[in-house]
Amino acid sequence: xxxxxxxxxxxxxxxxxxxxxxxxxxxxxxxxxxxxxxxxxxxxxxxxxxxxxxxxxxxxxxxxxxxxxxxxxxxxxxxxxxxxxxxxxxxxxxxxxxxxxxxxxxxxxxxxxxxxxxxxxxxxxxxxxxxxxxxxxxxxxxxxxxxxxxxxxxxxxxxxxxxxxxxxxxxxxxxxxxxxxxxxxxxxxxxxxxxxxxxxxxxxxxxxxxxxxxxxxxxxxxxxxxxxxxxxxxxxxxxxxxxxxxxxxxxxxxxxx
Ligand SMILES: C[S@@+](CC[C@H](N)C(=O)[O-])C[C@H]1O[C@@H](n2cnc3c(N)ncnc32)[C@H](O)[C@@H]1O
Numbered sequence: 001x002x003x004x005x006x007x008x009x010x011x012x013x014x015x016x017x018x019x020x021x022x023x024x025x026x027x028x029x030x031x032x033x034x035x036x037x038x039x040x041x042x043x044x045x046x047x048x049x050x051x052x053x054x055x056x057x058x059x060x061x062x063x064x065x066x067x068x069x070x071x072x073x074x075x076x077x078x079x080x081x082x083x084x085x086x087x088x089x090x091x092x093x094x095x096x097x098x099x100x101x102x103x104x105x106x107x108x109x110x111x112x113x114x115x116x117x118x119x120x121x122x123x124x125x126x127x128x129x130x131x132x133x134x135x136x137x138x139x140x141x142x143x144x145x146x147x148x149x150x151x152x153x154x155x156x157x158x159x160x161x162x163x164x165x166x167x168x169x170x171x172x173x174x175x176x177x178x179x180x181x182x183x184x185x186x187x188x189x190x191x192x193x194x195x196x197x198x199x200x201x202x203x204x205x206x207x208x209x210x211x212x213x214x215x216x217x218x219x220x221x222x223x224x225x226x227x228x229x230x231x232x233x234x235x236x237x238x239x240x241x242x243x244x245x246x247x248x249x250x251x252x253x254x255x256x257x
Contacts, residue, residue, distance in 0.1 A: 003200055005125060006030045007039045014041035021046070025124050037200065039128070046132035048125065051199040060196045062103050062133030065140055069108070076112055084113045086224045086242040086249035093173040093222060099161035099212055100178045103193045104130045106226070108137075110176065111154040118170070119154070120161035125200050127158040162212060165219050174222040179209040179233075210234060217254040225250045 007029045009018040015029075018041060022029045027039065037050050040059070047059035063069070087093055087110065094116055098107045101119035103126075111117045121127040138150055157164060165175075180197060213234050216223045227233040229248050238250035 003037055005037055005039060005200075006034070008033050010040055010042075014044075017041050017044070021128060025128060039125070045136065046129055048129060048196060048200070050196045052195050060129075060192055062129050064104070064108055064133055064137040072109070073112055081109065081113060082242050082244050083109060083224075083249065086251050087113075087115065087174050087176065088222050088251075089113060089115070095170070095172045096174050096176060097161070097165070097172040097216075097220070098176045098178075099165070099216065100176075100180075101130060101156065102126060102178065102197065104133060104156075105193075106176065106178055107154065111150075116153045117155070118157060118172070120157045120159055120164050122158075122160045123201055124158065126197070127156070131156055131158075162215055165215055172220045174224060175216040175220045176224050176226070177209075177212055177216060178226040179212065180204040213252070217252055221254060223252040223254060225252075 005027050007018045007022055007027050009015050009029050009031060010033075018029045021027070021039070030038075033040075033049070033056070037048065039046060039048050040056070041047070042056075042059070042061075045061050047056075047061040049056055049059045053059055083106065087096060096110055096115040096117050098110065098117055098119040101107055101121035104119060107117045107119035119130075121130055134154070134156060138147060141147055141150060180201065213223065213225060213236075225233050225238075226247060226249055229243065229246055233250055236252070239253040240251045242249040242251065
């Protein structure tokens with residue numbers, strides 16, 4: 001599924017940004033909302049009005065500075081995070097590849113937990129939203145030390161992650177995968193990002209997910225796959241399953257040649 005997308009420039013002050021985005025990705029800039037899915041800048045924030053979104057107020061954007069994320073950051077070390085255990089923080093895992101960046105929420109959490117994260121996103125729409133969110137996070141940081149910590153610890157790449165993995169020379173200690181589900185989705189994502197992704201992204205194939213897992217298992221000693229609590233993700237039994245309330249992480253300890 002590919003969707004026809006345009007960038008709506010509602011106010012003249014957003015023209016330059018809109019044109020830049022258009023040059024990068026090829027989406028046309030238009031002056032009016034035609035009712036179809038569109039991207040637009042709202043006071044410098046890139047938002048998407050997707051198929052299920054009735055008015056502009058409900059448009060989706062990526063916000064690492066939301067109240068929820070500020071609370072997450074403040075309370076991070078009081079609440080043990082299952083993802084940290086699954087990724088092997090205490091075992092010395094540092095370099096992490098997130099093969100399915102999406103809204104970047106999991107990658108952000110991993111970075112806050114002290115991992116060095118490279119997050120890959122294949123969809124240009126999701127990537128544009130994500131990059132915009134990350135830029136705003138960067139702008140909110142106090143100074144050069146914080147900027148360096150973010151720049152060195154949280155990298156975004158716009159690419160198919162299977163291609164990335166087969167071409168990169170970078171060594172990762174662990175690989176994280178959060179595939180989209182073609183069955184009734186019960187992802188740990190909040191409903192809004194899930195709705196947005198389902199409306200703008202192609203229906204995921206289980207073969208793509210399986211290939212991703214297979215490839216990852218040849219590239220890092222630890223592969224972690226996020227999924228709904230009661231659903232098998234791969235034919236192969238994981239080495240260990242970390243169970244949360246509604247999700248689980250299947251961990252595959254693999255031998256890398
Ligand atoms: C369920 S979402 C991931 C959610 C993410 N963990 C988060 O915290 O928001 C899956 C994402 O993976 C992306 N994706 C799927 N296959 C990919 C691939 N081969 N390479 C890169 N990104 C991929 C999709 O475009 C989608 O944005």
